[in-house]
Amino acid sequence: MQQTILNTLKDRYQQQSICIVQNDYKRILASDQTMSLHALYQLPLQASQTWLRLSPQEVVFPYTDFFIWMQGEASFDETEAYQFFQDQEMWINLLLDYDHKKQDDEFLYLLMHTAKTLASEMYQDDILEVVIQSVVEAVQFADTGFLFLYDSQIEKLLVQAAIGFREESYKKTRLKTGEGVSGRVFEKGEPIIINGKNDIRQAMNNMSPTNHRYYVEAIEHRQERYPDCMMSVPLRFQHETIGVLTIDSFEANAFFTDSDLLLLETLADHVAIVITHARLYKNERKKREAFEQTLQALRQEHERMQRTTDFHHRLTNIAARGEGAEAIVNTLKQTVPSPFIIYDALLQPYYMTEVAETKSLPPRFLHHPRVQDVMKTHKWQIIPLQEEKLIVLPIIGVESIWGFMCVWTEEDQLAKNDIVLFEYGATVLSLELTKEEAIQEAELRAKGELVEGILSGQSPSMLEVQASNLGLDLSDYYVMILGRLPSDGAEGMMPEHIKRSRREAVQFLENEVKKRDMNGIISMNRSYIFAMISFSEQAGKANARDQMKAFADTLNAMTLPIQLGIGRVYKHLSNVNQSYVDAEKCLELLGHNTDQRVISFINAGIYRFLLQHSNEELRLFIEDILGPLLQYDEKKNGELMKTLAAYVKYDKDLKTITDALNIHHNTLYYRVNRIQDILDMDVTNTDEWFNVQLAYHVYQFLNNHNR
Amino acid sequence: MTFSIIARCKETGKFGAAVSTCFPGVGAHSPHIEAGTGAVITQGWVNPPLGQEGLNYLKKGYTANDTLNHLLIHDPGKELRQVAVMDQFGNCSAYTGVENDAYKGHIIGDQWSVHGNLLTGPDVLEAMADAYQQAAGPIEVRLLEALKAGDEAGGEIRGKQSAVIKVVDIDQFPYVDFRVDDHEEPVQELRRIYEKNKSVLIERYYEWVDAVKQGIIL
Numbered sequence: 037m038q039q040t041i042l043n044t045l046k047d048r049y050q051q052q053s054i055c056i057v058q059n060d061y062k063r064i065l066a067s068d069q070t071m072s073l074h075a076l077y078q079l080p081l082q083a084s085q086t087w088l089r090l091s092p093q094e095v096v097f098p099y100t101d102f103f104i105w106m107q108g109e110a111s112f113d114e115t116e117a118y119q120f121f122q123d124q125e126m127w128i129n130l131l132l133d134y135d136h137k138k139q140d141d142e143f144l145y146l147l148m149h150t151a152k153t154l155a156s157e158m159y160q161d162d163i164l165e166v167v168i169q170s171v172v173e174a175v176q177f178a179d180t181g182f183l184f185l186y187d188s189q190i191e192k193l194l195v196q197a198a199i200g201f202r203e204e205s206y207k208k209t210r211l212k213t214g215e216g217v218s219g220r221v222f223e224k225g226e227p228i229i230i231n232g233k234n235d236i237r238q239a240m241n242n243m244s245p246t247n248h249r250y251y252v253e254a255i256e257h258r259q260e261r262y263p264d265c266m267m268s269v270p271l272r273f274q275h276e277t278i279g280v281l282t283i284d285s286f287e288a289n290a291f292f293t294d295s296d297l298l299l300l301e302t303l304a305d306h307v308a309i310v311i312t313h314a315r316l317y318k319n320e321r322k323k324r325e326a327f328e329q330t331l332q333a334l335r336q337e338h339e340r341m342q343r344t345t346d347f348h349h350r351l352t353n354i355a356a357r358g359e360g361a362e363a364i365v366n367t368l369k370q371t372v373p374s375p376f377i378i379y380d381a382l383l384q385p386y387y388m389t390e391v392a393e394t395k396s397l398p399p400r401f402l403h404h405p406r407v408q409d410v411m412k413t414h415k416w417q418i419i420p421l422q423e424e425k426l427i428v429l430p431i432i433g434v435e436s437i438w439g440f441m442c443v444w445t446e447e448d449q450l451a452k453n454d455i456v457l458f459e460y461g462a463t464v465l466s467l468e469l470t471k472e473e474a475i476q477e478a479e480l481r482a483k484g485e486l487v488e489g490i491l492s493g494q495s496p497s498m499l500e501v502q503a504s505n506l507g508l509d510l511s512d513y514y515v516m517i518l519g520r521l522p523s524d525g526a527e528g529m530m531p532e533h534i535k536r537s538r539r540e541a542v543q544f545l546e547n548e549v550k551k552r553d554m555n556g557i558i559s560m561n562r563s564y565i566f567a568m569i570s571f572s573e574q575a576g577k578a579n580a581r582d583q584m585k586a587f588a589d590t591l592n593a594m595t596l597p598i599q600l601g602i603g604r605v606y607k608h609l610s611n612v613n614q615s616y617v618d619a620e621k622c623l624e625l626l627g628h629n630t631d632q633r634v635i636s637f638i639n640a641g642i643y644r645f646l647l648q649h650s651n652e653e654l655r656l657f658i659e660d661i662l663g664p665l666l667q668y669d670e671k672k673n674g675e676l677m678k679t680l681a682a683y684v685k686y687d688k689d690l691k692t693i694t695d696a697l698n699i700h701h702n703t704l705y706y707r708v709n710r711i712q713d714i715l716d717m718d719v720t721n722t723d724e725w726f727n728v729q730l731a732y733h734v735y736q737f738l739n740n741h742n743r
Numbered sequence: 744m745t746f747s748i749i750a751r752c753k754e755t756g757k758f759g760a761a762v763s764t765c766f767p768g769v770g771a772h773s774p775h776i777e778a779g780t781g782a783v784i785t786q787g788w789v790n791p792p793l794g795q796e797g798l799n800y801l802k803k804g805y806t807a808n809d810t811l812n813h814l815l816i817h818d819p820g821k822e823l824r825q826v827a828v829m830d831q832f833g834n835c836s837a838y839t840g841v842e843n844d845a846y847k848g849h850i851i852g853d854q855w856s857v858h859g860n861l862l863t864g865p866d867v868l869e870a871m872a873d874a875y876q877q878a879a880g881p882i883e884v885r886l887l888e889a890l891k892a893g894d895e896a897g898g899e900i901r902g903k904q905s906a907v908i909k910v911v912d913i914d915q916f917p918y919v920d921f922r923v924d925d926h927e928e929p930v931q932e933l934r935r936i937y938e939k940n941k942s943v944l945i946e947r948y949y950e951w952v953d954a955v956k957q958g959i960i961l
Contacts, residue, residue, distance in 0.1 A: 187949075187953070189949035189953075190949045190950045190953050192950075207957060208957050208958070208959045210953075210959070246959075329804050329831075330832055332804065333804055333805065333806045333809075333830075333832070334806075336806070336809070337806055337808060337809070406819060409819070409822070413822045413840075413841050413842055414841070415821075415822050415840075415841055417819060418816060418817075418819070448813070448816065448817075452809070452812045452813055452816055453812075455812060455815075455816065456812075
């Protein structure tokens with residue numbers, strides 16, 4: 037409709053084009069969009085004039101609220117035209133009003149449309165491109181534009197998105213505050229509208245050569261170096277300018293009006309909100325991701341911490357209730373899935389989980405450099421095995437390492453998670469085992485002290501108290517059994533090994549005594565392991581002897597870890613020291629005899645008598661009977677004593693002796709004859725032969741004894 | 744044979760570490776530090792690969808505790824070393840092996856930890872911790888203050904020779920990264936180098952990073 041009216045008006049005067057402009061330039065109605073409208077702003081109008089001819093082709097008619105500008109070749113009556121337009125003034129105002137309304141509608145529509153687009157794409161990664169695209173589309177004549185955002189770290193304006201420019205060039209632009217049109221808008225916080233190339237070029241004068249070059253490169257593909265018109269508005273959010281929106285038009289004769297600027301400013305407010313929101317959203321998303329990662333990490337830590345804390349509580353409770361080492365290792369087994377075995381210092385398993393039964397330590401375990409490290413530092417180490425790893429944790433005793441906790445694991449993760457548990461378990465176990473050891477030591481010491489007390493003739497009243505504390509009756513029958521590690525076994529043993537063997541011996545005697553339901557105290561002192569057994573007075577001495585004999589027979593038939601000497605049965609506790617002396621003599625008899633482990637004083641045969649005599653006396657007896665033979669052997673380096681020993685041991689049995697000595701029977705005859713000659717005796721004479729036999733046994737006894 | 748500190752700036756999230764020792768070129772071995780990931784310090788009988796392995800592990804999102812456990816489990820010489828780890832969240836975890844020479848130890852604080860061995864005494868670590876917490880300014884200054892405090896409190900028994908400070912911001916773009924490889928007063932020299940060059944390297948850091956990334960010159 038608007039176009040029809042304008043055409044009718046210009047056709048009435050055969051003009052080419054007509055333009056009705058509101059005096060405040062807010063409304064411009066043009067019949068031809070190609071009219072160089074920005075020239076209107078420079079029209080030298082005066083309200084008193086009726087009409088003004090600008091050129092042969094241009095005439096302007098000013099009125100109260102508007103002026104009319106016509107272009108055309110044809111001449112016409114300007115006065116008539118002025119009058120005609122004046123008559124139509126009311127209608128023309130109506131037309132301008134109508135246009136106003138229409139523009140408002142368009143304005144609203146553009147605003148709503150752009151707002152909707154931006155809102156719907158706010159969370160897209162390319163929201164900034166969407167922004168500039170939507171703005172350029174919304175503003176009439178606009179065909180290009182930049183979206184600048186301020187980077188506070190480098191204190192420059194950076195082009196974040198653009199339309200109609202080459203990206204590789206505009207991306208390099210770094211505007212300082214106040215530089216170029218956009219820099220100035222950012223600095224002042226005020227919008228700028230410039231119509232006309234020259235003005236624009238002038239406004240861009242203060243750009244740095246580099247930035248200017250980037251600008252030129254960015255529009256290389258265009259013929260025009262500068263746009264025809266431009267608008268630049270600050271992007272403000274909460275009193276802070278975050279960037280600048282600059283749009284241009286390279287369209288010939290294009291110009292932006294105040295209405296366009298108003299639209300751009302209104303859009304800019306919305307854009308600022310969208311950008312801020314998008315930034316917040318992006319930050320929020322980043323934070324959320326970071327929080328999720330933190331949460332996950334915390335959860336894992338918590339899980340581990342919970343296990344550790346729970347384990348700690350359980351172990352603390354076990355320790356508080358005194359439930360002992362076994363409860364500790366059971367708890368460890370329930371908490372961790374990995375198989376483990378606890379070994380003592382001599383690698384005897386102390387505890388093993390069911391799943392660990394198939395496991396074994398690598399050869400020369402104690403010599404492994406990692407195990408050496410464990411022993412040196414008292415800290416865990418890992419030994420890589422073929423398909424799994426072996427974690428070795430030390431269990432620390434009072435003076436040295438008590439043993440090792442060995443854990444087999446295939447997964448690193450598992451080891452990493454559980455290492456703290458194992459370390460804590462091993463520490464608590466160390467304390468518990470040390471405690472248990474100390475208690476055992478104390479018990480043994482108490483028993484040992486009692487027996488020592490008896491032996492050293494402690495006052496009877498004190499003994500009575502101590503004995504009754506231990507459930508003993510003073511007037512019962514008593515026997516002392518003394519034990520010691522066999523000398524052949526103890527050589528080269530480590531102190532830990534000896535200690536353990538002695539403990540095992542005590543344990544062994546305790547078990548044997550318990551099995552027979554006998555009453556006794558088993559303990560040890562520096563020299564011996566001892567068992568003091570008592571038998572009831574009512575049952576009588578014969579009963580006590582019988583029981584002890586049966587016990588001695590059983591022990592004799594066993595392969596024992598110790599040598600035992602058994603004293604005789606004596607009545608009353610105060611006499612047990614006599615049984616102690618018996619038992620000690622029995623141990624002496626055992627000497628280096630590695631075949632025999634047990635001697636009872638009552639079964640000691642002739643040795644009992646020998647033990648009654650002094651060594652000097654016995655030596656004189658040997659000298660009397662065997663002296664010449666011993667001297668002969670020594671002088672000649674002979675083997676006659678050895679032959680005599682076999683002759684006595686095998687009771688003159690020819691074959692056994694020649695076999696044992698590995699000699700011909702003639703050699704034996706010869707040697708026996710030599711013995712008879714030297715000793716001046718006859719082996720067939722019973723008395724003489726008995727003397728030689730006895731002297732030989734005494735000789736043997738003394739030799740063992742002295743050794 | 745070293746005293747050191749690792750920290751995360753609560754305001755900026757930047758990680759930093761500083762070390763001084765009586766051995767040449769400490770910066771070649773420690774610290775290992777990466778923007779957005781965390782930091783690892785190994786000292787004592789230094790095992791350099793632990794640093795990168797620690798960072799690799801931290802990158803998977805593991806915490807400092809996890810990472811330290813992981814490193815210790817794979818290091819047979821763990822008792823010879825001191826290892827400190829800081830994760831992306833600012834949690835610290837540290838281990839001082841029993842075979843380090845006395846005085847040895849570490850203190851863990853809120854997003855920082857200090858560690859040392861062969862020190863003149865516990866004062867060194869306490870002085871470092873106090874100095875870091877009381878100092879104002881950017882993290883690099885607080886780290887340098889901590890190092891200075893450790894040095895002035897006695898530092899290392901054997902003497903001093905080298906020092907290093909590293910603070911990271913944008914990955915792959917060194918931020919504060921200065922070393923003194925051999926000097927009579929390495930900690931003071933490190934401070935001098937920092938003060939002299941910060942206007943060139945630190946104050947225009949972001950501009951430089953931006954310029955490099957965009958292929959433009961400053």
